[in-house]
Amino acid sequence: MNKIKVIEDVVDSNISKKITFSLEPSHQEFEITKLHITILKSCDLELSLVSLAKKWKVDITISPSAQVHLYLYQSLEKSKVQYNFWLHQNSLLTVYKFQEKSVAKEMMAAHLQEEGANLQYYFKDIAQEKESFDYYVYHDAPKTISNLKNNLVTVKEGKILLQVSTFIPKANKKCIANQGNRIIDLNDKKNEIRPNLYIDEYDVDASHSALIGKFDYEELFYLQSRGIAIPEASRLLLKGFLLSDISNSKMSKAIESAIKKEWR
């Protein structure tokens, strides 16, 4: 596995020739750390970003036909981050993202620039503070695919605003765009999801969903009827919610450890 870890402005990396990257440390003037990554060929990459009260801009470009699994660990306490994904012809970028500390504000723009570009995005988060996510997916070419699944949980002072906007302009036929957004509210704070589809072309396949609430009563009743008490049942459901779609063992362990920490 290729690895890039950036703590504040210090980089630790272990990568093959399939990946190039550069880091522009933050200037006094703008205080933005800029990270540019280009993935030339199919590979897996683990990217960890750690900071306190900083601003980030992360650009990741996927070359034509490259199939990439990106395991993104973000611990950006009180920080702001902007991701830009640039996907070229027939490239596939699958992002598995887990947030260990609450980010203050995050923006993500995915540019599906050429035919066959495919973004699969799985985001898992346990929000402990106020967080804001603003995601934009641009289907800039026909036959491009996006599938976003955001499974988020709020605890303690956690409160989430999640806005996901997908754009398909006219003439970009045969695009597939799905977004599934769910927030499990465990602290009775007010959360908000704005799932937007801006589609100007008929010949597309698109869907969106947004769900904020507690765990499903039927699921809890089923588990309880098997002798599992509510705290354990909730922990099991939480584990399922946050671990679904994650097959990487390191990320699974990180999520499990966060769950254990929060719900001993």
Add this chain to the structure above:
Amino acid sequence: MHTLEIKDLTVTVEGKEILSSFSLTIHSGEIHAIMGPNGTGKSTLTRVIMGDENYHIVSGSILYDGQDLQKLKVDERAHLGIFLGMQQPVSIEGVTNADFLRTVVSSKEQKNFKLFPFIKELESDLDKLGMDHEMINRGVNQGFSGGERKKNEILQMYLLKPDMVLLDEIDSGLDVDSLRIVGENVTNYQKESSCGLLLITHYRRLLEYIKPDFVHVMMNGHIVKSGDFTLVDYIEKNGYEEMEKKQSTSTCIVKDLTKHE
């Protein structure tokens, strides 16, 4: 020896009466079957026994070995040895069957839980039910066919070893082979454990595998007729209409008497 005793139970949901002065007693070793038209409260009965909070008990009681079940939470009722095999078991995303079953058994056995005997028993039970061993790595009931879901319920029954088993339409969604497997396994378990068994069903075919000692017909929230297996033949031949007519006549009489008073 265990006894489940339901006395004069009246239950409402959103203000609508579903069970009306319902009474039934089940002892260990007995097999009871409840039949009846749709919407008459059969599934409600099983969920109320298990403690579903969506239902409001207006009057009456549910006792298990003399203990008032209304004072117990759902999981506490399960720990007493009551098991409900559901009509439509939910699927749970992301929770693997293996994780779920391990949690189920470890919740029951607490400190006595041992992984290796659990795995051995699980494999043996999967074989008994003709289930693919691979299914334990899938999400709970996720992508399962109707038959697989029902077999998964019976698998949990085997692992939990309950003393009082409630099976709500365990035959729905089963093909003939699966029905035979489920029927034989429930019968075997009942004989081995001498558990009390309550079957909710619409069809005779399940009762050909699991022979009930008592058959009850339920209408409008209570039992209107009880008997032995010959009652199943009667229902098969005549349907519920005739009983319904008789019941509505008797209800009218009761209402008229009330007016008189």
